[in-house]
Amino acid sequence: MRGADALSPIRVLIAEDEAHLGAILEQFMTARGFQVRIVRDGKSALELLRSEAFDVALLDVVMPELDGLEVLRLVREEPLPPEIIVITGNGTIETAIAALKLGAYDFLSKPYRMAEIEVLVRRAWEKRMLARDNHHMQSRLRRAAPALTFVTQYAPLRAVLAMVEKVAPSTSPVLVTGESGTGKDLIARLLHAHGSNPDGPFVDLNCAALAEALLETELFGVEKGAFPGADQRKLGLFELAAGGTLYLDNIGELDLRLQAKLLRALETGSFFRVGGTQKVEVNVRVIASSTLDLSRMVQAEAFRDDLLHRINTIRIALPPLRDRVVDVPLLAQHFLEQFGSPVPRLSDDAVTVLERYRWPGNARELRNVMERASLLAADGTVSAADLPLGADVGAGARPTPVMTLSLAELERRHIAEILDRCQWHQGQAAELLGISPKTLYRKIREYGFKRPAGRGDKA
Ligand SMILES: Nc1ncnc2c1ncn2[C@@H]1O[C@H](COP(=O)(O)OP(=O)(O)OP(=O)(O)O)[C@@H](O)[C@H]1O
Numbered sequence: 170m171r172g173a174d175a176l177s178p179i180r181v182l183i184a185e186d187e188a189h190l191g192a193i194l195e196q197f198m199t200a201r202g203f204q205v206r207i208v209r210d211g212k213s214a215l216e217l218l219r220s221e222a223f224d225v226a227l228l229d230v231v232m233p234e235l236d237g238l239e240v241l242r243l244v245r246e247e248p249l250p251p252e253i254i255v256i257t258g259n260g261t262i263e264t265a266i267a268a269l270k271l272g273a274y275d276f277l278s279k280p281y282r283m284a285e286i287e288v289l290v291r292r293a294w295e296k297r298m299l300a301r302d303n304h305h306m307q308s309r310l311r312r313a314a315p316a317l318t319f320v321t322q323y324a325p326l327r328a329v330l331a332m333v334e335k336v337a338p339s340t341s342p343v344l345v346t347g348e349s350g351t352g353k354d355l356i357a358r359l360l361h362a363h364g365s366n367p368d369g370p371f372v373d374l375n376c377a378a379l380a381e382a383l384l385e386t387e388l389f390g391v392e393k394g395a396f397p398g399a400d401q402r403k404l405g406l407f408e409l410a411a412g413g414t415l416y417l418d419n420i421g422e423l424d425l426r427l428q429a430k431l432l433r434a435l436e437t438g439s440f441f442r443v444g445g446t447q448k449v450e451v452n453v454r455v456i457a458s459s460t461l462d463l464s465r466m467v468q469a470e471a472f473r474d475d476l477l478h479r480i481n482t483i484r485i486a487l488p489p490l491r492d493r494v495v496d497v498p499l500l501a502q503h504f505l506e507q508f509g510s511p512v513p514r515l516s517d518d519a520v521t522v523l524e525r526y527r528w529p530g531n532a533r534e535l536r537n538v539m540e541r542a543s544l545l546a547a548d549g550t551v552s553a554a555d556l557p558l559g560a561d562v563g564a565g566a567r568p569t570p571v572m573t574l575s576l577a578e579l580e581r582r583h584i585a586e587i588l589d590r591c592q593w594h595q596g597q598a599a600e601l602l603g604i605s606p607k608t609l610y611r612k613i614r615e616y617g618f619k620r621p622a623g624r625g626d627k628a
Pocket residue numbers: 315318319320321347348349350351352353354355356418460500503532533536596597627
């Protein structure tokens with residue numbers, strides 16, 4: 170069982186107004202390996218429960234300011250509340266029933282034995298873990314988690330993989346760089362899987378896909394009433410990733426103000442929700458990725474030097490596929506195994522075509538090409554004719570009647586064509602168009618383009 174002696178101790182809040190009893194409880198629980206915070210009144214309990222993540226809370230019913238039942242009621246309205254055990258002083262059955270009705274895990278009457286408390290707290294924690302694991306498993310299943318195998322025979326990349334395993338258990342931030350489709354997301358997932366808490370959440374955010382204001386609330390959460398329309402508190406991804414990994418894809422797209430907020434969060438392990446006045450403390454491993462050259466962005470004053478230093482502690486650079494031709498047939502085979510059943514064979518002429526192509530969309534493009542080829546393969550063999558690579562070059566060379574078009578119309582058509590060629594992979598399309606993914610995202614909305622069903626595997 171994970172728990173007090175494992176990597177992440179069980180976090181317990183004790184709200185007890187009798188100082189002597191509180192001190193004994195704190196001492197006992199700390200000695201048993203729990204991570205304990207203690208407060209003396211209901212108001213402080215509520216504040217702490219709202220600002221920090223706890224697994225279990227022990228609430229005395231009779232407390233100044235707010236009584237335990239009221240704290241219980243208010244905390245149960247929060248997203249992801251801890252399990253709560255209510256301690257009744259007078260032992261009335263009515264209070265106990267009221268607590269259970271309000272959603273308490275259980276109750277204990279004073280006087281109680283310390284061993285009883287420990288057993289109850291562990292059980293409450295197990296219930297919480299089961300619920301959380303179940304939630305993670307469901308979301309993982311929903312996302313149909315991609316296979317976590319990084320295929321390569323290219324020696325420098327094998328060295329990178331060895332480093333990934335070595336640095337995975339540390340909690341330092343990691344920066345993964347490389348062109349779109351080179352496998353940055355896959356590396357982030359591998360780091361998480363080999364990390365100190367693989368069962369913890371893996372939360373990813375594509376910083377290129379959201380507008381500034383949305384990004385901030387998405388990342389850091391928002392307090393109820395922070396702005397019109399914020400009608401309830403929303404937890405940010407930083408909090409949802411507590412005890413796990415937060416993967417910030419396209420970090421170069423964060424604006425300078427958010428970069429400053431992120432830096433502070435990384436340095437202090439805490440932040441304020443939008444509109445919030447209470448510090449939220451979290452323990453999250455941050456992995457950032459970028460297709461852009463962040464050092465050049467620093468020179469252009471578009472990226473903070475200090476943030477780059479902070480996330481650059483561990484840097485993993487992925488080379489483009491065209492620089493490691495040795496991997497092309499290997500990866501092609503790997504993807505065929507994912508799509509084909511029975512798995513088709515690659516003919517020699519197909520391998521030659523694959524090796525000659527430059528793969529601007531890297532492994533993702535190869536994956537898409539293999540998905541298509543596995544459908545077309547006749548007699549269980551993928552031949553050169555099943556690969557659309559030559560045809561693509563031809564399409565790109567088609568003359569366009571530019572003289573009769575306005576500049577905006579020309580832009581609209583060009584973007585539509587590139588999106589189509591990249592099968593709606595926006596990172597790749599932005600790269601081919603020479604604009605940032607965020608600009609592309611804006612243009613897509615401006616021109617009202619709609620992603621055709623089944624196109625593109627990532628925003
Ligand atoms: N070396 C590899 N072995 C196996 N699969 C790979 C490899 N590299 C990439 N892939 C697969 O190719 C696809 C694209 O990779 P991934 O999403 O990790 O790229 P990325 O660099 O994060 O792209 P982007 O910058 O556009 O977000 C995924 O399906 C991934 O699993």
